[in-house]
Amino acid sequence: MRSRFLVFILSFALVWSAAAQKPGRPQVDPSTVMQLGTNFSYYNRDHVRLSEDFTAYNEHNKKISKLQFLEALTSAKYLPLHLTSAPGSWAYKLYPFKGHYDKEVADITAQFAGYELDHYKCEGRKFPAFKFTDLNGNVYTNANTKGKILVLKSWFIRCQACNLEMPELNTVVDKYRNRKDILFVSIAFDSKASLIKFNKRKGFKYAIASVPETYIEQKLNTNMYPTHWIINRDGKIVKRTNEPDVMIEAVGRLAGI
Structure with a gap:
Protein backbone atom coordinates (compact mmCIF):
# COMPACT_ATOMS: atom_id res chain seq x y z
CA MET A 1 0.00 0.00 0.00
CA GLU A 123 23.22 43.07 -12.49
CA GLY A 124 25.64 41.43 -10.09
CA ARG A 125 28.58 43.61 -11.12
CA LYS A 126 30.47 45.91 -8.79
CA PHE A 127 29.48 49.54 -9.25
CA PRO A 128 32.44 51.56 -10.68
CA ALA A 129 34.60 53.72 -8.43
CA PHE A 130 32.97 57.03 -7.52
CA LYS A 131 33.31 60.14 -5.41
CA PHE A 132 30.28 62.41 -5.49
CA THR A 133 30.06 65.70 -3.62
CA ASP A 134 26.50 66.96 -3.26
CA LEU A 135 25.26 70.57 -3.21
CA ASN A 136 25.64 70.67 0.58
CA GLY A 137 29.24 69.44 0.54
CA ASN A 138 28.49 65.87 1.61
CA VAL A 139 30.81 63.30 0.01
CA TYR A 140 29.72 59.84 -1.16
CA THR A 141 32.25 57.15 -2.11
CA ASN A 142 32.37 53.38 -2.55
CA ALA A 143 33.94 53.15 0.88
CA ASN A 144 31.58 55.28 2.95
CA THR A 145 28.43 53.84 1.35
CA LYS A 146 29.45 50.23 1.88
CA GLY A 147 27.00 48.44 4.15
CA LYS A 148 24.16 50.66 2.89
CA ILE A 149 21.68 50.51 0.03
CA LEU A 150 22.51 53.20 -2.52
CA VAL A 151 19.73 54.38 -4.84
CA LEU A 152 21.33 56.40 -7.62
CA LYS A 153 19.77 58.41 -10.44
CA SER A 154 21.47 60.05 -13.43
CA TRP A 155 19.70 63.01 -15.05
CA PHE A 156 20.04 66.57 -16.33
CA ILE A 157 17.99 69.73 -15.91
CA ARG A 158 16.46 69.88 -19.39
CA CYS A 159 15.40 66.23 -19.38
CA GLN A 160 11.60 66.30 -19.27
CA ALA A 161 11.21 62.66 -18.22
CA CYS A 162 13.73 63.23 -15.41
CA ASN A 163 11.69 66.15 -14.08
CA LEU A 164 8.30 64.48 -14.40
CA GLU A 165 9.26 61.59 -12.11
CA MET A 166 10.68 63.78 -9.33
CA PRO A 167 7.44 64.14 -7.29
CA GLU A 168 7.10 60.34 -7.23
CA LEU A 169 10.75 59.95 -6.23
CA ASN A 170 10.31 62.52 -3.45
CA THR A 171 7.54 60.32 -2.07
CA VAL A 172 9.94 57.36 -2.03
CA VAL A 173 12.57 59.41 -0.15
CA ASP A 174 9.91 60.35 2.42
CA LYS A 175 8.87 56.71 2.79
CA TYR A 176 12.39 55.68 3.79
CA ARG A 177 13.34 58.83 5.71
CA ASN A 178 13.86 56.85 8.92
CA ARG A 179 16.06 54.24 7.23
CA LYS A 180 19.63 55.41 7.73
CA ASP A 181 20.82 52.41 5.75
CA ILE A 182 19.25 53.68 2.50
CA LEU A 183 20.80 56.60 0.61
CA PHE A 184 19.23 58.49 -2.29
CA VAL A 185 21.81 60.25 -4.46
CA SER A 186 21.48 61.79 -7.91
CA ILE A 187 24.12 62.84 -10.39
CA ALA A 188 23.63 65.40 -13.16
CA PHE A 189 26.05 66.86 -15.70
CA ASP A 190 24.78 70.44 -15.23
CA SER A 191 26.95 72.91 -13.32
CA LYS A 192 26.66 73.16 -9.55
CA ALA A 193 25.35 76.74 -9.81
CA SER A 194 22.63 75.67 -12.27
CA LEU A 195 21.61 72.74 -10.07
CA ILE A 196 21.34 74.96 -6.99
CA LYS A 197 19.11 77.40 -8.88
CA PHE A 198 17.02 74.55 -10.32
CA ASN A 199 16.47 72.84 -6.98
CA LYS A 200 15.34 76.02 -5.22
CA ARG A 201 12.39 75.90 -7.60
CA LYS A 202 11.94 72.12 -7.92
CA GLY A 203 12.73 70.79 -4.44
CA PHE A 204 14.12 67.41 -5.47
CA LYS A 205 14.81 65.47 -2.24
CA TYR A 206 17.64 63.26 -3.50
CA ALA A 207 21.15 64.45 -2.70
CA ILE A 208 22.33 66.16 -5.91
CA ALA A 209 25.88 66.09 -7.23
CA SER A 210 27.35 67.65 -10.36
CA VAL A 211 29.53 65.24 -12.36
CA PRO A 212 31.09 65.31 -15.85
CA GLU A 213 28.85 63.98 -18.62
CA THR A 214 31.72 61.69 -19.62
CA TYR A 215 31.54 59.96 -16.24
CA ILE A 216 27.91 58.97 -16.82
CA GLU A 217 28.24 58.02 -20.47
CA GLN A 218 31.68 56.40 -20.44
CA LYS A 219 32.28 55.16 -16.90
CA LEU A 220 28.68 54.16 -16.23
CA ASN A 221 28.06 53.25 -19.87
CA THR A 222 24.67 54.87 -20.41
CA ASN A 223 23.28 57.77 -22.38
CA MET A 224 19.66 57.11 -21.44
CA TYR A 225 18.13 59.61 -19.05
CA PRO A 226 16.92 59.10 -16.45
CA THR A 227 18.71 55.91 -15.42
CA HIS A 228 18.36 54.39 -11.95
CA TRP A 229 20.81 52.07 -10.21
CA ILE A 230 20.06 50.12 -7.03
CA ILE A 231 23.33 49.12 -5.37
CA ASN A 232 23.36 46.67 -2.48
CA ARG A 233 25.34 46.73 0.75
CA ASP A 234 28.27 44.98 -0.92
CA GLY A 235 28.51 47.61 -3.65
CA LYS A 236 26.99 45.39 -6.34
CA ILE A 237 24.34 46.46 -8.84
CA VAL A 238 21.04 44.77 -8.09
CA LYS A 239 19.02 46.58 -10.73
CA ARG A 240 19.54 49.17 -13.47
CA THR A 241 16.47 50.60 -15.14
CA ASN A 242 14.94 53.65 -16.81
CA GLU A 243 11.57 53.02 -15.16
CA PRO A 244 10.86 54.55 -11.72
CA ASP A 245 8.27 51.93 -10.80
CA VAL A 246 10.75 49.12 -11.45
CA MET A 247 13.30 50.94 -9.29
CA ILE A 248 10.78 51.47 -6.50
CA GLU A 249 9.82 47.78 -6.44
CA ALA A 250 13.48 46.73 -6.41
CA VAL A 251 14.28 49.05 -3.49
CA GLY A 252 11.32 47.65 -1.57
CA ARG A 253 12.54 44.07 -2.03
CA LEU A 254 16.07 44.98 -0.99
CA ALA A 255 14.83 46.95 2.02
CA GLY A 256 12.69 44.02 3.14
CA ILE A 257 9.37 45.79 2.64
Whole structure:
Protein backbone atom coordinates (compact mmCIF):
# COMPACT_ATOMS: atom_id res chain seq x y z
CA MET A 1 0.00 0.00 0.00
CA ARG A 2 2.77 2.41 0.95
CA SER A 3 4.66 1.75 -2.30
CA ARG A 4 1.50 2.44 -4.32
CA PHE A 5 0.99 5.68 -2.41
CA LEU A 6 4.56 6.76 -3.14
CA VAL A 7 4.10 5.96 -6.83
CA PHE A 8 0.93 8.06 -6.85
CA ILE A 9 2.70 11.00 -5.19
CA LEU A 10 5.64 10.83 -7.61
CA SER A 11 3.30 10.61 -10.60
CA PHE A 12 1.31 13.60 -9.36
CA ALA A 13 4.51 15.61 -8.82
CA LEU A 14 5.69 14.85 -12.36
CA VAL A 15 2.34 15.86 -13.86
CA TRP A 16 2.25 19.04 -11.77
CA SER A 17 5.84 19.89 -12.73
CA ALA A 18 5.08 19.42 -16.43
CA ALA A 19 2.00 21.63 -16.13
CA ALA A 20 4.00 24.29 -14.31
CA GLN A 21 6.54 24.32 -17.15
CA LYS A 22 3.87 24.78 -19.82
CA PRO A 23 3.49 28.37 -21.07
CA GLY A 24 0.26 30.21 -20.44
CA ARG A 25 -2.11 31.66 -23.02
CA PRO A 26 -1.34 34.88 -24.93
CA GLN A 27 -2.76 37.96 -23.23
CA VAL A 28 -3.35 39.67 -26.59
CA ASP A 29 -3.62 38.80 -30.27
CA PRO A 30 -0.03 39.17 -31.54
CA SER A 31 -1.10 39.76 -35.16
CA THR A 32 -2.98 42.89 -34.07
CA VAL A 33 -0.02 44.19 -32.09
CA MET A 34 2.38 43.72 -34.99
CA GLN A 35 0.29 45.48 -37.63
CA LEU A 36 0.37 49.07 -36.38
CA GLY A 37 2.81 51.19 -34.41
CA THR A 38 -0.04 52.67 -32.35
CA ASN A 39 -1.23 49.18 -31.37
CA PHE A 40 2.31 48.29 -30.34
CA SER A 41 2.64 51.49 -28.28
CA TYR A 42 -0.39 50.54 -26.17
CA TYR A 43 0.81 46.95 -25.92
CA ASN A 44 4.28 48.06 -24.85
CA ARG A 45 2.77 50.35 -22.21
CA ASP A 46 0.37 47.81 -20.74
CA HIS A 47 2.09 44.46 -21.22
CA VAL A 48 5.86 44.75 -21.62
CA ARG A 49 7.94 44.79 -18.43
CA LEU A 50 11.29 43.38 -19.48
CA SER A 51 13.05 44.93 -16.48
CA GLU A 52 11.17 42.49 -14.26
CA ASP A 53 12.26 38.96 -13.47
CA PHE A 54 10.14 36.84 -15.81
CA THR A 55 9.73 33.32 -17.13
CA ALA A 56 10.88 33.14 -20.76
CA TYR A 57 10.02 30.71 -23.55
CA ASN A 58 11.34 30.42 -27.08
CA GLU A 59 9.07 30.13 -30.11
CA HIS A 60 8.84 26.35 -29.58
CA ASN A 61 7.53 26.74 -26.00
CA LYS A 62 10.81 25.66 -24.44
CA LYS A 63 11.87 27.52 -21.32
CA ILE A 64 15.00 29.65 -21.83
CA SER A 65 16.97 32.12 -19.71
CA LYS A 66 16.17 35.83 -19.53
CA LEU A 67 19.56 36.52 -21.14
CA GLN A 68 18.78 34.24 -24.11
CA PHE A 69 15.36 35.83 -24.46
CA LEU A 70 16.66 39.41 -24.54
CA GLU A 71 19.46 38.51 -26.93
CA ALA A 72 16.92 36.96 -29.31
CA LEU A 73 14.72 40.07 -29.15
CA THR A 74 17.59 42.30 -30.29
CA SER A 75 17.53 40.49 -33.65
CA ALA A 76 14.26 42.29 -34.61
CA LYS A 77 12.79 38.87 -35.46
CA TYR A 78 10.51 38.45 -32.44
CA LEU A 79 7.75 40.11 -30.46
CA PRO A 80 7.79 39.55 -26.66
CA LEU A 81 4.37 37.93 -26.36
CA HIS A 82 2.87 38.39 -22.90
CA LEU A 83 1.45 35.16 -21.49
CA THR A 84 -0.90 34.47 -18.62
CA SER A 85 0.96 33.60 -15.42
CA ALA A 86 0.54 33.41 -11.67
CA PRO A 87 -0.41 36.68 -9.90
CA GLY A 88 2.63 38.86 -9.31
CA SER A 89 4.70 37.09 -11.95
CA TRP A 90 5.45 37.68 -15.63
CA ALA A 91 5.91 35.32 -18.57
CA TYR A 92 6.84 35.97 -22.19
CA LYS A 93 7.27 33.94 -25.35
CA LEU A 94 9.31 34.75 -28.45
CA TYR A 95 6.72 35.22 -31.18
CA PRO A 96 8.18 35.52 -34.71
CA PHE A 97 7.32 38.53 -36.84
CA LYS A 98 5.61 36.99 -39.85
CA GLY A 99 3.04 37.76 -42.50
CA HIS A 100 2.03 41.42 -42.72
CA TYR A 101 3.64 43.43 -39.93
CA ASP A 102 4.95 46.93 -39.36
CA LYS A 103 8.74 46.83 -39.68
CA GLU A 104 8.99 49.81 -37.35
CA VAL A 105 7.45 47.67 -34.60
CA ALA A 106 10.21 45.09 -35.07
CA ASP A 107 12.90 47.77 -35.04
CA ILE A 108 11.54 49.44 -31.89
CA THR A 109 11.26 46.06 -30.16
CA ALA A 110 14.91 45.34 -30.95
CA GLN A 111 15.99 48.78 -29.75
CA PHE A 112 14.26 48.54 -26.39
CA ALA A 113 15.43 44.95 -25.96
CA GLY A 114 18.97 46.23 -26.44
CA TYR A 115 18.51 48.72 -23.60
CA GLU A 116 17.10 46.02 -21.33
CA LEU A 117 19.91 43.64 -22.25
CA ASP A 118 22.49 46.25 -21.25
CA HIS A 119 20.66 46.79 -17.97
CA TYR A 120 20.44 43.08 -17.24
CA LYS A 121 24.13 42.50 -17.92
CA CYS A 122 24.97 45.05 -15.22
CA GLU A 123 23.22 43.07 -12.49
CA GLY A 124 25.64 41.43 -10.09
CA ARG A 125 28.58 43.61 -11.12
CA LYS A 126 30.47 45.91 -8.79
CA PHE A 127 29.48 49.54 -9.25
CA PRO A 128 32.44 51.56 -10.68
CA ALA A 129 34.60 53.72 -8.43
CA PHE A 130 32.97 57.03 -7.52
CA LYS A 131 33.31 60.14 -5.41
CA PHE A 132 30.28 62.41 -5.49
CA THR A 133 30.06 65.70 -3.62
CA ASP A 134 26.50 66.96 -3.26
CA LEU A 135 25.26 70.57 -3.21
CA ASN A 136 25.64 70.67 0.58
CA GLY A 137 29.24 69.44 0.54
CA ASN A 138 28.49 65.87 1.61
CA VAL A 139 30.81 63.30 0.01
CA TYR A 140 29.72 59.84 -1.16
CA THR A 141 32.25 57.15 -2.11
CA ASN A 142 32.37 53.38 -2.55
CA ALA A 143 33.94 53.15 0.88
CA ASN A 144 31.58 55.28 2.95
CA THR A 145 28.43 53.84 1.35
CA LYS A 146 29.45 50.23 1.88
CA GLY A 147 27.00 48.44 4.15
CA LYS A 148 24.16 50.66 2.89
CA ILE A 149 21.68 50.51 0.03
CA LEU A 150 22.51 53.20 -2.52
CA VAL A 151 19.73 54.38 -4.84
CA LEU A 152 21.33 56.40 -7.62
CA LYS A 153 19.77 58.41 -10.44
CA SER A 154 21.47 60.05 -13.43
CA TRP A 155 19.70 63.01 -15.05
CA PHE A 156 20.04 66.57 -16.33
CA ILE A 157 17.99 69.73 -15.91
CA ARG A 158 16.46 69.88 -19.39
CA CYS A 159 15.40 66.23 -19.38
CA GLN A 160 11.60 66.30 -19.27
CA ALA A 161 11.21 62.66 -18.22
CA CYS A 162 13.73 63.23 -15.41
CA ASN A 163 11.69 66.15 -14.08
CA LEU A 164 8.30 64.48 -14.40
CA GLU A 165 9.26 61.59 -12.11
CA MET A 166 10.68 63.78 -9.33
CA PRO A 167 7.44 64.14 -7.29
CA GLU A 168 7.10 60.34 -7.23
CA LEU A 169 10.75 59.95 -6.23
CA ASN A 170 10.31 62.52 -3.45
CA THR A 171 7.54 60.32 -2.07
CA VAL A 172 9.94 57.36 -2.03
CA VAL A 173 12.57 59.41 -0.15
CA ASP A 174 9.91 60.35 2.42
CA LYS A 175 8.87 56.71 2.79
CA TYR A 176 12.39 55.68 3.79
CA ARG A 177 13.34 58.83 5.71
CA ASN A 178 13.86 56.85 8.92
CA ARG A 179 16.06 54.24 7.23
CA LYS A 180 19.63 55.41 7.73
CA ASP A 181 20.82 52.41 5.75
CA ILE A 182 19.25 53.68 2.50
CA LEU A 183 20.80 56.60 0.61
CA PHE A 184 19.23 58.49 -2.29
CA VAL A 185 21.81 60.25 -4.46
CA SER A 186 21.48 61.79 -7.91
CA ILE A 187 24.12 62.84 -10.39
CA ALA A 188 23.63 65.40 -13.16
CA PHE A 189 26.05 66.86 -15.70
CA ASP A 190 24.78 70.44 -15.23
CA SER A 191 26.95 72.91 -13.32
CA LYS A 192 26.66 73.16 -9.55
CA ALA A 193 25.35 76.74 -9.81
CA SER A 194 22.63 75.67 -12.27
CA LEU A 195 21.61 72.74 -10.07
CA ILE A 196 21.34 74.96 -6.99
CA LYS A 197 19.11 77.40 -8.88
CA PHE A 198 17.02 74.55 -10.32
CA ASN A 199 16.47 72.84 -6.98
CA LYS A 200 15.34 76.02 -5.22
CA ARG A 201 12.39 75.90 -7.60
CA LYS A 202 11.94 72.12 -7.92
CA GLY A 203 12.73 70.79 -4.44
CA PHE A 204 14.12 67.41 -5.47
CA LYS A 205 14.81 65.47 -2.24
CA TYR A 206 17.64 63.26 -3.50
CA ALA A 207 21.15 64.45 -2.70
CA ILE A 208 22.33 66.16 -5.91
CA ALA A 209 25.88 66.09 -7.23
CA SER A 210 27.35 67.65 -10.36
CA VAL A 211 29.53 65.24 -12.36
CA PRO A 212 31.09 65.31 -15.85
CA GLU A 213 28.85 63.98 -18.62
CA THR A 214 31.72 61.69 -19.62
CA TYR A 215 31.54 59.96 -16.24
CA ILE A 216 27.91 58.97 -16.82
CA GLU A 217 28.24 58.02 -20.47
CA GLN A 218 31.68 56.40 -20.44
CA LYS A 219 32.28 55.16 -16.90
CA LEU A 220 28.68 54.16 -16.23
CA ASN A 221 28.06 53.25 -19.87
CA THR A 222 24.67 54.87 -20.41
CA ASN A 223 23.28 57.77 -22.38
CA MET A 224 19.66 57.11 -21.44
CA TYR A 225 18.13 59.61 -19.05
CA PRO A 226 16.92 59.10 -16.45
CA THR A 227 18.71 55.91 -15.42
CA HIS A 228 18.36 54.39 -11.95
CA TRP A 229 20.81 52.07 -10.21
CA ILE A 230 20.06 50.12 -7.03
CA ILE A 231 23.33 49.12 -5.37
CA ASN A 232 23.36 46.67 -2.48
CA ARG A 233 25.34 46.73 0.75
CA ASP A 234 28.27 44.98 -0.92
CA GLY A 235 28.51 47.61 -3.65
CA LYS A 236 26.99 45.39 -6.34
CA ILE A 237 24.34 46.46 -8.84
CA VAL A 238 21.04 44.77 -8.09
CA LYS A 239 19.02 46.58 -10.73
CA ARG A 240 19.54 49.17 -13.47
CA THR A 241 16.47 50.60 -15.14
CA ASN A 242 14.94 53.65 -16.81
CA GLU A 243 11.57 53.02 -15.16
CA PRO A 244 10.86 54.55 -11.72
CA ASP A 245 8.27 51.93 -10.80
CA VAL A 246 10.75 49.12 -11.45
CA MET A 247 13.30 50.94 -9.29
CA ILE A 248 10.78 51.47 -6.50
CA GLU A 249 9.82 47.78 -6.44
CA ALA A 250 13.48 46.73 -6.41
CA VAL A 251 14.28 49.05 -3.49
CA GLY A 252 11.32 47.65 -1.57
CA ARG A 253 12.54 44.07 -2.03
CA LEU A 254 16.07 44.98 -0.99
CA ALA A 255 14.83 46.95 2.02
CA GLY A 256 12.69 44.02 3.14
CA ILE A 257 9.37 45.79 2.64
